[in-house]
Amino acid sequence: MNDENRLEHLAKQLGVAAAERLDVRATARAVVERLREAPAPHATWMQPAWLRIAAAVVALVGGGVLVNRLIPARGPAVGTHGAHFVADDLRDLSADELRDVLTSFDEIITTDSVVSPDSAGDLHQLDAQQLREVLRSLEG
Amino acid sequence: MAHPQLRTEMSSDAALIAAWQTGDEQAAAELVERHARPLARFLAASGAPDSDVDDLVQETFVRAFRSVDRFRGQCQFRTWLLTIGGNVLKDFGRRAARRKVVPLDETVRDATGDPLEHAEASEVQALLTMGLTRLPRLQREVFLLRAQQGLEYEEIASALATTPGAARVHYHHAVKRLKEIVGGT
Numbered sequence: 001m002n003d004e005n006r007l008e009h010l011a012k013q014l015g016v017a018a019a020e021r022l023d024v025r026a027t028a029r030a031v032v033e034r035l036r037e038a039p040a041p042h043a044t045w046m047q048p049a050w051l052r053i054a055a056a057v058v059a060l061v062g063g064g065v066l067v068n069r070l071i072p073a074r075g076p077a078v079g080t081h082g083a084h085f086v087a088d089d090l091r092d093l094s095a096d097e098l099r100d101v102l103t104s105f106d107e108i109i110t111t112d113s114v115v116s117p118d119s120a121g122d123l124h125q126l127d128a129q130q131l132r133e134v135l136r137s138l139e140g
Numbered sequence: 141m142a143h144p145q146l147r148t149e150m151s152s153d154a155a156l157i158a159a160w161q162t163g164d165e166q167a168a169a170e171l172v173e174r175h176a177r178p179l180a181r182f183l184a185a186s187g188a189p190d191s192d193v194d195d196l197v198q199e200t201f202v203r204a205f206r207s208v209d210r211f212r213g214q215c216q217f218r219t220w221l222l223t224i225g226g227n228v229l230k231d232f233g234r235r236a237a238r239r240k241v242v243p244l245d246e247t248v249r250d251a252t253g254d255p256l257e258h259a260e261a262s263e264v265q266a267l268l269t270m271g272l273t274r275l276p277r278l279q280r281e282v283f284l285l286r287a288q289q290g291l292e293y294e295e296i297a298s299a300l301a302t303t304p305g306a307a308r309v310h311y312h313h314a315v316k317r318l319k320e321i322v323g324g325t
Contacts, residue, residue, distance in 0.1 A: 003319050010268050010322070011287035015184030018193045019177040027194060028172035031201045032165045 091132070098131040099124065153217040157208055172201050175218050178289065182222050185284055186229055187273040196232060200225040215298040219291060223299050226281050264322055271321035275314055282307050283314035 093101070126134065151170070159167035176197055183196050204211075204224050211220055272280050278300065285296045286307075293304040293311075300307065 003323060004315055007268070007315060007318055007322065008287040010265055011185065011284065013265060014269060014272075014284075014288060015181035015193075018184035018188075018190050019180040021190075022176055022180045022194060022197065024173045024176045027176050027197055027201075028169040030198050031172050031205070032169050034198065034202050035168065035205055036165070 093128075095126075095128045095131060098128060098135070102131060102134060154213065157211070157217065160205060161208065168201075168205055171217070175221055176201070178218060179221055179225050181288065182284055183225050183229055185269065185272060185288055186226065186280060187269070188229055188232070192232065196225070196228055200228045203228060215295050219285065219289075219295055219299040222285065222289065223281070226277065230277065267322045268318060271318045274321075275317060278302075279310045279314040279317070282310040283318070286311050 153171065153174075156167040156171050156174075160171070179200060180193050180197050183200075184190065184193055188196050200221065204221050207224075211217065214220075272283070275283070281300065282296055285291045285299070286293070291299075293307045296302075296307045297304045302310075
């Protein structure tokens, strides 16, 4: 018998006397009695699964708030007008509709500081492309 | 629910656990009768004083039955019970240490037991018991679950939340250390 087998053999003998002395029926009665006298306390703490879900929700909401603060909000920004022209939005209008728009501009803008056709009457001689250029020049 | 008097030795642990969960006290008693002795052997070999083995066995079963909802069948009921016994013994050792008693040392173990038992205990067994108390807890439990209870590494690993490979390493460390202690005889 090698050392390891000898150790295993010895280990099997350990506690045998203590186990033999144990009155298992009396132990069983005592255990049942203790369980009956003091039932398990009702768990008031949350189950681990719910804790994990709550932690995930907190992380998600917190992350969202953080990202929202770090990344600037998208949308119409003041001073970033750039190359966007209202005239481009009028692409689908016909020449007559464009003349109406320019006529309304003429009524609003009365100064001579903007580039404009010589008179409102000349607008009738412009085609749609030229009208768009006029609108774009009015936008600056 | 099976009638207690109709239950046989063949009732599985799982069936008895299920019966206990519905309030069948007889099922709990049967589980105690079935597993109390192997548990007592495990506790005694782990260093429990002889005079406290009965109390420790009771405490282990009470804890097990109160938390049986957490037993998912990841290992055998007995294996799960033995790991709870390890925790009970650890708590017992802490309480004893606060009372300035060191229960897990062979030199201060109860000497009031059966004189015949003491006479029969060989010197080698005494050395082995002493050696086991000096091992780290995990090594001691792996060694006893393997050598004393005859469990496979897979079963031990499931009970102790480790891997079979790690359990094997713990076992061989334990054997090496115990050989050094016992080998001189």
